[in-house]
Amino acid sequence: MPNLMPTDIKPEVLAVLRAAATGRGEVPRFLTSYQILARLSEPTRTRLMAERGNAGAGGGQNFGPATVVAKAGELLKGDQLVRIEYWDTGGVTFSIAGQPDAPASFAICAIFQAIPEE
Numbered sequence: 001m002p003n004l005m006p007t008d009i010k011p012e013v014l015a016v017l018r019a020a021a022t023g024r025g026e027v028p029r030f031l032t033s034y035q036i037l038a039r040l041s042e043p044t045r046t047r048l049m050a051e052r053g054n055a056g057a058g059g060g061q062n063f064g065p066a067t068v069v070a071k072a073g074e075l076l077k078g079d080q081l082v083r084i085e086y087w088d089t090g091g092v093t094f095s096i097a098g099q100p101d102a103p104a105s106f107a108i109c110a111i112f113q114a115i116p117e118e
Contacts, residue, residue, distance in 0.1 A: 003051045004044070006071035012040055013072040014081055017114035030085065030111040033070040034094035034104070040069075045097065073112040083113050 016039045020028035037045060048065035076082035089104035 004048055004068060006068055006075055009040070009044060009048075009068065010072045010075055012044055013069060013112075014076055014114065016040060017073075017076075017082060017112055020114070027116055028114050030113045032094070032104075032109050032111050033066040033073065034096060034109075036069045036073070036112065037066050038094065038096045042097075049096075070110055070112075073110065076112075081115055083115055085111050085113075087111055 013036055016036050017031060018028055019039075020031050022028055031039075037048065040048070045065075048068055052065040052068060073082055073084065077084050086108050089107060089109040092104050092109075093101040094104070
């Protein structure tokens with residue numbers, strides 16, 4: 001069975017983004033690829049991590065599970081379903097089921113937001 005690719009998980013990534021907390025408004029807020037990975041269904045998350053290793057710095061690979069998620073987010077942006085911004089990840093770690101805390105791989109991290117359906 002081939003590895004999961006960004007195109008394979010686009011629908012699930014979009015569903016996670018649409019289910020993000022809205023705060024005081026109605027628009028789902030931004031999530032990082034690490035947060036999206038943590039919120040994917042258990043079978044998808046487990047498979048991505050089995051295929052790609054742990055997420056974050058020190059994960060041991062160049063195209064880790066959070067990168068697959070981020071690439072799916074970029075595809076969704078191309079479909080005009082998601083917007084992307086960037087933030088400084090200094091001092092941030094993420095909790096992902098199935099691995100110890102994951103420090104961000106890069107100093108700048110993409111954050112993704114579902115564009116509300118009209």
